[in-house]
Amino acid sequence: MHKLTGSHLIDGQWRQERSSRTFDAIDPSTGATLPPVFFSAVGTEANSAAEAAKRAFDLSLDLPPKWSADLLDKIAANILDLGNALLERVEKETALPRARVTGERGRTVNQLKMFAGIAREGSWGDATIDTADPNRQPLPKPDLRRMLRARGPIAVFGASNFPLAFGVCGGDTASALAAGNSIVAKGHPSHPGTNELFASAVLDALQTLNLPIGLFNLVQGPGNEVGAALVNHPFIEAVGFTGSLRGGRALFDLAAKRDRPIPVFAEMGSVNPILLLRGALSENSATIANGLAQSILGGAGQFCTKPGVIFVPSSQVDDLSQAIVKALAAASELVMLNYGLRDNFCERCSHLSEIPGVKTIVKSNPTGHASISPGLYETDTEHFLSQLALREEAFGPAALLVKYENEADALRCIDAIGGSLTASLHIGKTDNPTIQKRALAHLESIAGRVIVNGFPTGVEVNDAVVHGGPYPATTDSNSTSVGSAAIRRFVRMVAFQNVPDELLPPALQNANPLQISRTINGQRTKANAE
Numbered sequence: 001m002h003k004l005t006g007s008h009l010i011d012g013q014w015r016q017e018r019s020s021r022t023f024d025a026i027d028p029s030t031g032a033t034l035p036p037v038f039f040s041a042v043g044t045e046a047n048s049a050a051e052a053a054k055r056a057f058d059l060s061l062d063l064p065p066k067w068s069a070d071l072l073d074k075i076a077a078n079i080l081d082l083g084n085a086l087l088e089r090v091e092k093e094t095a096l097p098r099a100r101v102t103g104e105r106g107r108t109v110n111q112l113k114m115f116a117g118i119a120r121e122g123s124w125g126d127a128t129i130d131t132a133d134p135n136r137q138p139l140p141k142p143d144l145r146r147m148l149r150a151r152g153p154i155a156v157f158g159a160s161n162f163p164l165a166f167g168v169c170g171g172d173t174a175s176a177l178a179a180g181n182s183i184v185a186k187g188h189p190s191h192p193g194t195n196e197l198f199a200s201a202v203l204d205a206l207q208t209l210n211l212p213i214g215l216f217n218l219v220q221g222p223g224n225e226v227g228a229a230l231v232n233h234p235f236i237e238a239v240g241f242t243g244s245l246r247g248g249r250a251l252f253d254l255a256a257k258r259d260r261p262i263p264v265f266a267e268m269g270s271v272n273p274i275l276l277l278r279g280a281l282s283e284n285s286a287t288i289a290n291g292l293a294q295s296i297l298g299g300a301g302q303f304c305t306k307p308g309v310i311f312v313p314s315s316q317v318d319d320l321s322q323a324i325v326k327a328l329a330a331a332s333e334l335v336m337l338n339y340g341l342r343d344n345f346c347e348r349c350s351h352l353s354e355i356p357g358v359k360t361i362v363k364s365n366p367t368g369h370a371s372i373s374p375g376l377y378e379t380d381t382e383h384f385l386s387q388l389a390l391r392e393e394a395f396g397p398a399a400l401l402v403k404y405e406n407e408a409d410a411l412r413c414i415d416a417i418g419g420s421l422t423a424s425l426h427i428g429k430t431d432n433p434t435i436q437k438r439a440l441a442h443l444e445s446i447a448g449r450v451i452v453n454g455f456p457t458g459v460e461v462n463d464a465v466v467h468g469g470p471y472p473a474t475t476d477s478n479s480t481s482v483g484s485a486a487i488r489r490f491v492r493m494v495a496f497q498n499v500p501d502e503l504l505p506p507a508l509q510n511a512n513p514l515q516i517s518r519t520i521n522g523q524r525t526k527a528n529a530e
């Protein structure tokens, strides 16, 4: 079993600069410092990690194509082998209950296995072949073969709110490795021991499979320095990020200002609007109120899909808010993931209550260490449109009810939100079908996932899911950070023209050695390409 060192994993070695600053892991439910002391990475460590990832990526080009499938399966098995040591460390560093931590570990392991399966099966690269026609007039047609190829070293920023499933071995790392990239992970400083345990699981997998040891590296530390150094490093080819709008946007801007800009796939803040139509509320008020409260409280409101803004017909807002308040009051103690998130949330709620036109229905208050009570606020469409701050995420257990007189006003507000991971619509039997259709179209225009008569929290990991959306939800509206399509971020299209068969990637060779489905001259087939 790995004993925590507080160091970074660089090229297979646990390392730290002697002069480094240090930081501590803190138990958010007691405020206690958790040993060991962790070293903050500096720029030189970011450089070494990026160089190791580049060397390993270059070496991996000579490996059999399915190396990443074996690696991902072995990482998944090793994570399970970490057993209670991992679960206990996550619990201490995050205050998440054991059931949630165990469930999230299951999701993380399944995600790794899903991407192992995708890498092993091999058709994710979308191999497409247009064969030559030397007799075409007026010019001969060349042989062209296109597929998706790995980009190279990827910088992955683990999230605070899903320490496992969006952590350093989460969906970004799994999807990037599956496509054949190498990784420099920047661990979230709020759970450094968890990050180090994950890195130990990857190190063992690389050693056991005799793979290039720098395929995965971990650097840790707060204060922006190491993250910025990574994004600026010339060997880094793309960035995966989950966190705040401010952080994601800063990294996106850094990447754009590089001599050679690179893509940043950042999943950031989201207000996840819910539009309740009149019929839906008349028919199902109790179910809707309870569902909303549970969705607001889930994970102490620290889900990126938490409903933040709820549009309610003004004649029904009082009954709904009373029912939600009752359900919120039944919540047990809500401990947030760290003091920083708790303080940000309190500040945001205080600001909310001071905005003109906002009524505080229930005030969110700190209740001890990193704990918080839930909050509920109310405004109208006019103020929602005029006050930009009402469209910002409050990351924690709070929501804003926006009362509307007519649906057109609510839809104008939804348009003003601009981008969100999800958007939900509640419809009843008596709601006008034309309004339903129009509402759905507006919600679709701003969101990556549209939900009818349901709640946005709870994200399936499968082929059809989209966890993305227009800016500010993400920096690339054509991407998802959850599900099998997440692999499409860390790749680029390459076309090979008149390249001899033996020099082509196996997925494009005539004999179809991977036995995958390909598109050949417009037909989907597993046949040879001769």
Ligand code: NAP
Residues within 6 Å of the ligand: 157, 158, 159, 160, 161, 186, 187, 188, 189, 221, 222, 223, 224, 225, 226, 227, 228, 242, 243, 244, 245, 246, 247, 248, 250, 251, 267, 268, 269, 270, 303, 304, 340, 341, 344, 345, 393, 394, 395
């Ligand atoms: P964060 O501040 O964005 O940090 C996430 C990661 O990015 C950390 O590793 C951080 O490293 C790095 N980072 C942030 N800004 C950077 C910069 N300018 N340069 C280099 N690295 C940078 O997110 P957080 O700590 O998880 O939470 C802060 C706030 O973000 C929350 O209060 C909440 O409002 C929001 N949030 C939203 C979501 C969501 O899914 N919607 C999830 C989590 C958080 P450093 O420690 O070095 O800064």
